[in-house]
Amino acid sequence: MGIAVSKFGAAAFTGSSAMLTEGVHSVVDSSNQLLLLWGRKAARRPADQFHPFGYGRELYFWSFVVAVLVFALGAGVSVYEGIIHILEPEEAVSPYVAYAVLGIAFLLEGGSTLEAFKEFRTSKGKLSWVQAIRRSKDPPTFIVLLENGAAMAGILVAAVGLALSQVTDNPFFDGAASVVIGGILGFTAFVLAYESKALLIGEAADxxxxxxxxxxxxxxxxxxxxxxxxxxxxxxxxxxxxxxxxxxxxxxxxxxxxxxxxxxxxxxxxxxxxxxxxxxxxxxxxxxxxxxxxxxxxxx
Missing domain, CATH: 3.30.70.1350 (Cation efflux protein, cytoplasmic domain)
Structure with missing residues (x-):
């Protein structure tokens, strides 16, 4: 949430569309983490007469909700904001503030992504990355990894778009960066939704x-x-x-x-x-x- 506040501040100060969409992305990420934490807690409830097999699939439900939020709030807002910025260009002011915020965000996101990478690499064993994601029965492990990876990719795209806008003196590239970030989030949301849906409707054991x-x-x-x-x-x-x-x-x-x-x-x-x-x-x-x-x- 701290990263989100800094991105929104930088967007307001510089007028960067890519920075604004990055702020929205960070808010969505933070909200998703809370939903996954709640899903884990709810899934631990013991079985009762109404749910004799327990509440384990609560985790799968909230994982699917996370995928929907990534698509609707993350990808949707990013593409919309990018198109608006392309149609109505706005010159960026003091882009170096945005570079500083993006640099700090990249380091913080990188630390989180590295931890998620190590954890998932240990759990996947000899399986390939794609096989491990498809066979995983614990959505938060790959959701955190994919979301963090998408966040780092988005930061790099925002920086490139801002730099191109500064070098060419054309704000089009800043708006285009927002659209690209939306595409990255849309693809990530599709993967998350596909895997979460399979678990939600019932998936066989290994x-x-x-x-x-x-x-x-x-x-x-x-x-x-x-x-x-x-x-x-x-x-x-x-x-x-x-x-x-x-x-x-x-x-x-x-x-x-x-x-x-x-x-x-x-x-x-x-x-x-x-x-x-x-x-x-x-x-x-x-x-x-x-x-x-x-x-x-x-x-x-």
């Missing part, structure tokens, strides 16, 4: 966890086949899993119950993110056989 659950269940004596393994993230650290299992028909009901209990206990130990595991016994109709992948096939 393929390694799904494969691990299938191997765990399929390796148990008394299990003849494993069918569907359905998973969904209710929050970044909570997975609900449902597995269709064909048990050996020679077992008693008590043996099956004991086997299910063993599977649930071992799954909880090996996969802490799997908070709920539902196992559905599945048998084959008379005259049919269950394949190892869980499909039912007619005998030859």
């Amino acid at each position: 393929p390694d966890i799904i494969a691990g659950l299938r191997t765990l269940v399929g390796g148990k004596s008394g299990v003849t086949a494993v069918g569907e393994v359905l998973t969904v993230h209710s929050s970044p650290d909570q997975i609900t899993a449902m597995i269709s299992v064909d048990f050996d028909d020679e077992q008693s009901a008590r043996d099956v119950e004991r086997l299910v209990w063993t599977i649930e206990r071992e799954a909880a130990e090996r996969f802490p993110l799997v908070r709920r595991l539902f196992i559905r016994p599945r048998g084959s109709p008379p005259g049919l056989e269950v394949e190892p992948n869980g499909s039912v096939a007619e005998p030859n």
